[in-house]
Every structure is written in structure tokens, then in C-alpha cells.
Amino acid sequence: MTTATIPATAVDPFSPxxxxxxxxxQAWLRDAGPVVHLKRHDVHAFARYEQVHAALVDWQxxxxxxxxxxxxxxxxxxxxxxxxxxxxxxxxxxxxxxVLSGILGPRALRRLRERWFADAERLVDELLxxxxxxxxxxxxxxxxxxxxxxxxVGLGPDGRENLLPYGNHxxxxxxxxxxxxxxxxxxxxxxxxxxxxxxxxxALSGDGFGAAIWxxxxxxxxTPEQAPMIVRSLLSAGVDTTVHGIAxxxxxxxxxxxxxRRLRERxxxxxxxxxxxxRWQSPVQTFFRTATRDVEIGGIVIPDGSKIxxxxxxxxxxxxxxxxxxxxxxxxDPSGHVGFGMGLHQCVGQHVARLEAEALxxxxxxxxxxxxxxxxxxxxxxxxxxxxxxxxxxxHRA
Amino acid sequence: MERALELRVIxxxxxxxxxxxxxxxxxxxxxxxxxAPGAHVDLILPNGDTRQYSLCGDRWDAHTYRVGVLRExxxxxxxxxxxxxxxxxxxxxxxxxxNNFPLVPGERYLFVAGGIGITPxxxxxxxxxxxxxxxxxxxxxxxxxxxxxxxELEAYGERVHVVPQxxxxxxxxxxWLAEPDPVTKVYCCGPGPLLDAVxxxxxxxxxxxxxxxxxxxPEQGAPARSAxxxxxxxxxxxxxxxxxxxSVLEAxxxxxxxxxxxxxxxxxxxxETDVLDGVPDHRDSILDDAERAAGDCMFxxxxxxxGDRLVLDL
Numbered sequence: 274m275t276t277a278t279i280p281a282t283a284v285d286p287f288s289p290x291x292x293x294x295x296x297x298x299q300a301w302l303r304d305a306g307p308v309v310h311l312k313r314h315d316v317h318a319f320a321r322y323e324q325v326h327a328a329l330v331d332w333q334x335x336x337x338x339x340x341x342x343x344x345x346x347x348x349x350x351x352x353x354x355x356x357x358x359x360x361x362x363x364x365x366x367x368x369x370x371x372v373l374s375g376i377l378g379p380r381a382l383r384r385l386r387e388r389w390f391a392d393a394e395r396l397v398d399e400l401l402x403x404x405x406x407x408x409x410x411x412x413x414x415x416x417x418x419x420x421x422x423x424x425x426v427g428l429g430p431d432g433r434e435n436l437l438p439y440g441n442h443x444x445x446x447x448x449x450x451x452x453x454x455x456x457x458x459x460x461x462x463x464x465x466x467x468x469x470x471x472x473x474x475x476a477l478s479g480d481g482f483g484a485a486i487w488x489x490x491x492x493x494x495x496t497p498e499q500a501p502m503i504v505r506s507l508l509s510a511g512v513d514t515t516v517h518g519i520a521x522x523x524x525x526x527x528x529x530x531x532x533x534r535r536l537r538e539r540x541x542x543x544x545x546x547x548x549x550x551x552r553w554q555s556p557v558q559t560f561f562r563t564a565t566r567d568v569e570i571g572g573i574v575i576p577d578g579s580k581i582x583x584x585x586x587x588x589x590x591x592x593x594x595x596x597x598x599x600x601x602x603x604x605x606d607p608s609g610h611v612g613f614g615m616g617l618h619q620c621v622g623q624h625v626a627r628l629e630a631e632a633l634x635x636x637x638x639x640x641x642x643x644x645x646x647x648x649x650x651x652x653x654x655x656x657x658x659x660x661x662x663x664x665x666x667x668x669h670r671a
Numbered sequence: 672m673e674r675a676l677e678l679r680v681i682x683x684x685x686x687x688x689x690x691x692x693x694x695x696x697x698x699x700x701x702x703x704x705x706x707a708p709g710a711h712v713d714l715i716l717p718n719g720d721t722r723q724y725s726l727c728g729d730r731w732d733a734h735t736y737r738v739g740v741l742r743e744x745x746x747x748x749x750x751x752x753x754x755x756x757x758x759x760x761x762x763x764x765x766x767x768x769x770n771n772f773p774l775v776p777g778e779r780y781l782f783v784a785g786g787i788g789i790t791p792x793x794x795x796x797x798x799x800x801x802x803x804x805x806x807x808x809x810x811x812x813x814x815x816x817x818x819x820x821x822x823e824l825e826a827y828g829e830r831v832h833v834v835p836q837x838x839x840x841x842x843x844x845x846x847w848l849a850e851p852d853p854v855t856k857v858y859c860c861g862p863g864p865l866l867d868a869v870x871x872x873x874x875x876x877x878x879x880x881x882x883x884x885x886x887x888x889p890e891q892g893a894p895a896r897s898a899x900x901x902x903x904x905x906x907x908x909x910x911x912x913x914x915x916x917x918s919v920l921e922a923x924x925x926x927x928x929x930x931x932x933x934x935x936x937x938x939x940x941x942x943e944t945d946v947l948d949g950v951p952d953h954r955d956s957i958l959d960d961a962e963r964a965a966g967d968c969m970f971x972x973x974x975x976x977x978g979d980r981l982v983l984d985l
Binding site: 330331332333363364365367368371378379380492493494495496499544545548606607608609613615616617619623624 | 773958
């Protein structure tokens with residue numbers, strides 16, 4: 274098959290118009306075919322669940338070490354030293370992944386559960402002492418992860434305000450070098466230097482995820498050179514994504530009052546609610562891979578060395594996979610969504626994100642009888658993330 | 672069907688006197704769960720025996736597993752069944768893969784294999800070579816004819832030292848291990864006496880320099896049950912019967928209790944469920960041996976029950 278027979282579009286998925294409301298374009302992509310050529314960036318794109326899933330799990334044929342953004346590390350110098358997790362392939366990926374999976378695994382997180390639930394209750398109580406209307410982005414979605422996650426990593430008290438802009442730039446940088454990237458370039462070196470400094474052993478407390486990473490290097494499971502880079506991965510991918518995931522679940526409930534009532538009847542649905550919101554909003558919208566050889570997907574041969582773009586958000590709303598995909602519905606089983614990716618690189622921090630969201634949603638459900646969104650809110654544009662700049666909510670105390 | 676994998680034997684080859692290799696694939700030709708060097712699987716044989724074997728194939732081939740099986744005259748029936756009865760085309764159950772013997776990063780490796788202990792080291796060697804590490808294999812066996820994979824290893828040239836006992840005696844461990852080296856990782860797999868001798872020889876080496884795997888029989892000799900079992904859901908107050916053709920995840924789902932899951936292969940950990948009573952038949956690749964023995968949690972997408980009844984915190 275030649276490229277002439279592959280559906281193609283000149284639309285730029287990273288343009289402000291598409292980023293502000295990606296759903297119509299993603300629906301078009303899904304219906305156009307299993308593979309679509311994006312002329313603007315000369316890459317092949319997958320938007321259907323079947324092909325996105327197949328591409329995510331095929332680490333042998335579609336690699337990450339050439340970058341998971343548009344930039345191809347075979348030919349271009351990365352803007353920062355590549356991640357040992359996100360931007361690595363087996364065998365180099367094995368040891369860092371194994372160590373971090375253990376540190377962030379559900380078993381290891383049990384010791385944080387009680388503390389995080391108590392922290393969430395305190396945060397919600399403080400918030401409910403104030404006005405009924407508030408912007409949920411700073412008040413909850415940012416406040417809670419920033420309250421618990423840097424402590425869990427073991428960061429010092431100073432400079433934590435750098436975490437969100439660093440993550441924001443990192444996720445912009447996976448896209449093309451557009452105005453969003455240019456806007457972040459000015460502070461990139463400064464933020465990168467701050468993050469780098471926090472990864473040193475003596476910058477971290479003795480009891481957090483960071484110290485556990487360094488302890489693994491003492492046991493030879495990773496090298497001392499790898500340890501700070503793995504801490505950096507936590508600080509890169511562990512904050513913005515969770516913030517936008519929590520904002521997504523709050524937006525979902527604020528616009529689906531019947532689902533909020535259902536949650537209040539069955540508070541144990543909090544975990545399902547978060548995953549359903551991650552499916553429905555897909556805070557991480559896209560990632561790229563690079564073909565390691567000529568790879569056939571969806572009846573098309575992707576040539577060796579070329580980039581492909583996976584629309585996770587589109588796959589999570591593919592009617593070929595999901596009944597009523599546009600509905601946020603706690604009765605649905607969202608298992609198998611690709612909002613955390615799938616396969617070898619599936620989000621290593623997913624259990625941390627779930628625990629944070631479960632703690633916050635559970636605290637809210639016990640205290641708030643209804644949530645409504647005040648107006649449309651304001652989207653925050655990012656080349657990779659689907660996010661809110663402002664999400665005004667009105668709540669009624671139970 | 673989200674349960675222990677059922678794989679087809681697509682090839683059975685004699686690898687040496689007393690060793691056969693099995694190549695396994697899904698009947699539908701689909702991808703197999705990912706693994707890394709040092710991993711092993713449970714092979715659940717048609718005669719009901721369950722045995723652990725290291726994966727010794729090529730992880731870049733996502734569609735087949737390879738295991739090497741030594742005929743153990745003193746062992747229980749599993750290896751004899753593989754040698755005498757199992758044929759290409761037969762189906763076997765496969766649990767895992769799990770990895771208690773991972774390859775850690777290193778500039779230099781010394782691999783010491785005894786007999787069938789070569790199997791987990793084969794993919795490690797390939798990987799060390801791929802990464803450009805400085806490595807050496809010392810491979811002992813009874814006789815040259817009994818030692819599997821010699822032809823594959825020949826390609827590595829002088830890095831491989833083959834030590835058949837009838838020609839050279841036992842491996843000269845002091846030659847290889849007398850001088851502790853701060854940058855060398857020592858990996859050893861083989862019979863108990865070899866492991867004991869290597870551990871002793873490495874006593875002056877830096878902590879964590881030596882990593883070993885002992886092939887030990889599973890504590891529960893009992894086969895994974897083929898009979899249905901009951902799962903009592905303590906919080907919901909109902910009991911469901913899990914038949915062999917469904918997973919615990921599916922069975923409780925049909926009873927209206929949705930457990931969030933993701934990979935459905937026992938690798939991601941999403942469906943972890945607390946076990947209040949009963950003994951799980953762990954088939955995941957997450958828990959280590961101590962955690963499996965503790966038996967206080969299970970991954971319901973793949974793990975099952977050893978007894979008639981499990982009580983879960985659902």
C-alpha cells in the first residue's frame with residue numbers, strides 16, 4: 274500500500290483551535306481510517322483503540338528511545354538528557370522500571386493511605402470553611418497533589434512552585450516547536466537546573482520515594498548515575514498529570530450530578546470514578562513512537578525510523594471499543610482504557626495518582642451533597658495534556 | 672479469557688542428552704506477556720503437575736517463549752512427562768512470568784552456570800553482550816554431550832569457558848573468584864553444591880556483588896486446581912462460584928462487584944485485592960516469593976485459589 278491511499282489531513286493537532294477542543298478532530302481521525310497521515314508533521318497517526326493499543330504494547334517494533342515526542346532523537350539532539358524510563362527501551366529500561374515499580378507499587382503505597390486520606394479531609398474542611406464558589410484548579414486539583422506528593426518524594430520546602438511550570442514545559446516539548454514551546458523556552462534551563470538539584474541524595478529526605486531510589490542504587494539494582502535521573506522522572510511526570518486528572522474528575526462530577534449522587538451512595542466507586550474520568554478526559558492526550566523496522570499496523574507499513582502519533586484520548590472514546598463513549602458513567606467498567614498508556618511503559622505512577630484522587634474524591638463525597646460548574650471554565654492549552662486553567666465550581670455542604 | 676495463559680507447544684527439540692527445549696505460543700498467535708532475563712514461568716502440564724522453568728528465548732520475539740527442561744531421574748513426574756509424553760500441538764497452562772533474578776546494570780559480569788542452570792543466564796548473556804558489557808561465562812556440566820546450548824554459545828568465542836567435568840573436573844572457582852572486583856557482578860545458577868561453593872568463594876566480595884537463583888520445588892506440590900472454588904465477598908455478603916473457565920475478576924464482576932483492572936495479565940497491579948481467608952494460587956508477576964507466601968493479597972485478574980474457598984475484602 275502506498276501513502277497515496279492512506280487518508281490524510283493538513284490539520285495540525287497541536288494548533289490552538291484543536292487543543293482547545295480536540296474531540297471533533299479526533300472523531301474525524303477515527304472515522305477516516307485506522308491510520309491517517311498528518312501532512313503538517315509528516316507522521317502517521319492512530320486514533321482507534323485497536324491500533325493505539327497495538328502500538329502501545331509493541332515495544333519491539335515501535336520504540337521510545339528515539340523520543341516519545343515529535344522530535345526524533347536519531348537525528349535531533351534532545352532538549353534535555355533523555356528519561357531513563359519514558360525515553361528508553363529494553364534492556365536499558367529494565368532496571369530503572371523495575372526499581373520504580375516497586376517503590377510506587379500498590380503494596381508500597383499502603384503506608385501512605387491513611388495519611389493521604391487525612392490530608393485530603395483537612396484540605397476539604399479548610400476549603401469548605403470559605404465561600405461556596407471557588408476555582409477548583411488552584412483550590413483542589415493543584416493544592417492536593419502539591420500538598421502530598423513532594424513530601425512523599427522527600428523534597429525540601431523551597432521552590433516547589435517550580436514543579437508545575439517544569440512539567441508543563443516538558444509536556445509541551447513533546448509536540449512541535451510551536452508558540453507553546455517558545456513560551457516555555459525562556460525558563461526551561463532555570464527550571465531544569467532546579468529540578469536537577471532536587472534529585473541529589475542530600476537534597477532529599479531520608480524516608481521518601483527519592484531516598485528509596487538512592488537506596489536501590491546502594492544495592493546495585495541501579496547505578497548511582499541512574500538514581501538522580503529516576504528521581505527526575507518522578508518530578509517530571511508525577512505532578513502535572515495528577516493535577517489534570519483530578520481536575521478531570523471534578524469537572525466530570527460537576528457536569529454529571531446524577532453520577533455524584535451515585536458516588537455518594539457508593540463511596541467505594543471513587544477509584545472507578547477516577548479511572549472513568551481519566552478515560553473520558555484523557556489528561557495525557559498523545560504520545561509518539563518511532564518504528565525500529567518496517568512495521569505493519571492497520572494494514573499500513575510504517576517505515577523504519579519514522580514517527581507515529583498515538584491519540585490516547587481518541588482511543589478512549591472510540592465507539593468501536595466503548596458503548597456510549599462520550600458519557601461519564603460510574604456504571605461502566607473503564608478497565609483497559611489507555612489513559613495511563615499500556616504495556617511496558619504504562620504509567621509507573623498510576624497507583625500514586627489513583628490514591629491521591631481516591632483520597633480527595635472520598636473526602637469531598639462525605640462533605641458535599643452537590644457540585645456544579647459555574648460557567649464553562651477555561652482550558653489550559655498544552656501540546657500533550659488536556660487541562661484546565663480555571664474550573665469554577667459551586668458546592669453545597671452535606 | 673483472562674486467566675492463566677493456555678499455550679501450545681509448537682516445537683520440541685533435543686538440546687543435549689537429557690535436555691529438551693519447548694517453544695510455546697498462543698493458539699491465536701497473539702503477543703505473550705513481556706519478560707526480562709532471569710524471569711521464569713509456571714508450566715501447568717496436562718498431567719496436573721506444575722513446574723517452574725526459566726525463559727531462555729528471545730524477548731524481541733513477542734510471540735514465543737522458550738524453556739529448557741532437564742530430565743530429572745530423581746525428580747517428580749513433571750520433567751519425565753515433558754520428555755516422554757508432551758508433544759508438539761499439546762496445550763499447557765502457563766503462569767507468570769515472574770522475575771526473582773533480574774539482571775542489574777554492570778560494567779562487567781561473571782556468569783557461572785551449572786548444567787541446566789544455563790537457562791536463565793542465556794538471555795542475560797545476550798543482553799550483556801548487546802549493552803557492550805565486559806562479560807565471561809563459565810559453564811560446567813557432567814559431560815560435553817549433556818550440556819545444552821553449546822552451539823548457540825559458540826558464537827561468543829573466547830568469552831565462554833566450557834568445563835565438562837569428565838574432561839576438566841569441577842569449575843576452578845578460585846581461578847575466577849579469588850580476587851574481589853568492585854565492578855563485577857557475579858550471576859550463578861545451577862545445582863545446590865555449586866551455589867554453595869560460589870557463595871563461599873564470594874564471601875570477600877562487596878555486598879550485592881553476587882546474585883543467585885536456586886531452582887526450588889514450589890512449596891505447594893498440589894497442582895493448580897481444575898475444580899471450581901467459592902469466593903466469599905466479605906463486604907458484599909455474597910458468595911460466588913469460580914469455574915475453571917472464568918477468572919475471579921470475571922466471576923465477581925458477574926455478581927455485580929466491579930474490581931478495577933487494567934492489564935488483565937497480572938503485571939500492572941491495578942486489581943490488587945485483600946485476601947481475608949483461604950490460600951491464593953498466585954499467578955501474577957508482581958509479588959515476590961515472600962509476598963506470595965504471606966497470602967494476604969492477590970491479583971484477581973489471573974490468580975486463583977488453592978483450596979475450596981477464598982474470602983476477599985470486596
